[in-house]
Amino acid sequence: MEKRNCIEIEAVSPNSIAADLDIESGDKLMSINGMPIRDYIDYKFLVTDLYLEVLIKKSNGEEWLLEIEKDYDEDLGLEFSDIIYDGLKKCNNNCLFCFVNQSPPGLRRTLNLKDDDYRFSFLQGSYITLTNLRAKDFERIKRMHLSPLYISIHTTNPKLRVKMLRNKKAGKVLDRLKDLAEFGIEFHTQIVLCPNLNDGEELDRTVQDLDELASAVKSLAVVPVGLTKFRDELYDLRSFTKDEAKQVVAQVEDWQQKLGQQQGGNYLYLADEFYLLAEQPLPEAEAYDGFPQLENGVGMVRLFWDQFAEVEDELPDTIEEEKKFTLVTGELGEKALRPVVARLNEIRNLLVELLVVPNNFFGREVTVTGLLTGKDIIKKIREEEVTGRVILPEILLNDDGLFIDDLKLEELEAEFDYLEFILVANNASDLTNELINN
Numbered sequence: 151m152e153k154r155n156c157i158e159i160e161a162v163s164p165n166s167i168a169a170d171l172d173i174e175s176g177d178k179l180m181s182i183n184g185m186p187i188r189d190y191i192d193y194k195f196l197v198t199d200l201y202l203e204v205l206i207k208k209s210n211g212e213e214w215l216l217e218i219e220k221d222y223d224e225d226l227g228l229e230f231s232d233i234i235y236d237g238l239k240k241c242n243n244n245c246l247f248c249f250v251n252q253s254p255p256g257l258r259r260t261l262n263l264k265d266d267d268y269r270f271s272f273l274q275g276s277y278i279t280l281t282n283l284r285a286k287d288f289e290r291i292k293r294m295h296l297s298p299l300y301i302s303i304h305t306t307n308p309k310l311r312v313k314m315l316r317n318k319k320a321g322k323v324l325d326r327l328k329d330l331a332e333f334g335i336e337f338h339t340q341i342v343l344c345p346n347l348n349d350g351e352e353l354d355r356t357v358q359d360l361d362e363l364a365s366a367v368k369s370l371a372v373v374p375v376g377l378t379k380f381r382d383e384l385y386d387l388r389s390f391t392k393d394e395a396k397q398v399v400a401q402v403e404d405w406q407q408k409l410g411q412q413q414g415g416n417y418l419y420l421a422d423e424f425y426l427l428a429e430q431p432l433p434e435a436e437a438y439d440g441f442p443q444l445e446n447g448v449g450m451v452r453l454f455w456d457q458f459a460e461v462e463d464e465l466p467d468t469i470e471e472e473k474k475f476t477l478v479t480g481e482l483g484e485k486a487l488r489p490v491v492a493r494l495n496e497i498r499n500l501l502v503e504l505l506v507v508p509n510n511f512f513g514r515e516v517t518v519t520g521l522l523t524g525k526d527i528i529k530k531i532r533e534e535e536v537t538g539r540v541i542l543p544e545i546l547l548n549d550d551g552l553f554i555d556d557l558k559l560e561e562l563e564a565e566f567d568y569l570e571f572i573l574v575a576n577n578a579s580d581l582t583n584e585l586i587n588n
């Protein structure tokens with residue numbers, strides 16, 4: 151007999167089928183039509199039936215078998231806190247560049263999770279390597295058409311991929327992709343580029359190989375390797391230099407031109423970090439084709455600048471009261487924000503300063519804003535003797551209001567009772583609105 155998973159119901163929508171049947175938050179969903187539910191994909195699939203027998207375990211231990219007749223697209227109104235119910239598929243690699251392997255001691259456990267689960271890839275867009283899938287997983291992906299998937303390629307050279315992922319099963323990525331593509335599965339892909347490892351001719355080879363699958367590859371992002379200061383006894387890796395970043399930009403631009411001509415459109419994108427490091431102009435918005443790789447830091451700066459350009463014409467020449475703001479950013483974000491801040495400071499009575507916070511927690515080579523800790527921000531605010539209102543980008547905090555070092559926003563606020571902290575989304579119009587109107 152198949153094992154039944156107990157799926158905790160987090161919430162029940164008011165006026166829904168579930169609410170009418172007295173299903174409550176805290177109850178457990180055991181099965182639908184006798185079928186166990188492995189993940190949210192199973193749930194969504196099973197609830198499309200017109201007739202359902204839903205087994206619920208109440209919090210007092212009673213089991214209710216509920217019969218439901220419904221329309222095909224009618225939702226039950228159940229919400230769950232998780233999307234995987236039969237255990238997370240963990241990564242079986244040990245990549246030379248793995249960020250988790252270089253985490254500072256004491257980092258929150260959830261940030262050290264090495265998941266490599268195709269369900270997360272399909273449902274949430276997290277990257278997988280295809281090295282831990284069993285035949286029945288491949289079969290399910292094809293049968294349920296779980297597409298698009300997000301796949302970390304890194305290289306299509308089998309030997310090099312085995313070396314980079316330190317997994318002897320990693321070499322067959324191209325065959326796996328071809329097989330899935332034959333069943334109509336599409337992919338967003340990424341290459342974490344490491345100097346002297348998978349760059350140069352190896353990058354050419356990977357792009358060339360993926361080009362043969364171009365109808366299935368919806369996007370390919372090339373992102374630079376991220377290195378922390380905790381790399382003792384790890385593979386000898388380094389970051390790209392400015393000159394190397396220039397070469398990568400030129401190489402990718404050549405490919406983009408070629409692919410654009412061959413395929414009638416481009417799908418290869420380079421992370422913003424490469425352009426900023428190389429001090430090369432960022433592509434225009436059209437070049438990002440709807441920004442499919444924003445989460446990967448591809449096109450964020452262009453999008454932000456374009457959002458700002460849209461509100462720029464509406465900016466006043468002056469504001470009534472004098473206002474001073476300090477905008478917290480990482481060292482990479484500074485390059486994107488400088489021109490915006492310079493323009494804002496042309497408004498009479500408005501003063502915006504940048505507080506560029508170095509990342510002492512992960513190390514100075516980690517320059518993205520989203521990985522700044524509360525403690526590093528506190529230290530920098532003290533050093534710079536900041537006054538007035540402080541703008542914090544929302545990405546600094548997780549859903550529980552914690553910085554990456556588990557410091558709470560309230561703890562930061564308590565350190566500086568003379569400062570006002572304001573959270574703002576990573577969006578130029580929200581930022582401008584906060585500075586001008588509030």
Ligand code: SF4
Pocket residue numbers: 241242243244245247248249250251263264265266279315
């Ligand atoms: S796939 Fe590689 S980079 Fe990702 S978690 Fe596993 S070891 Fe780390």
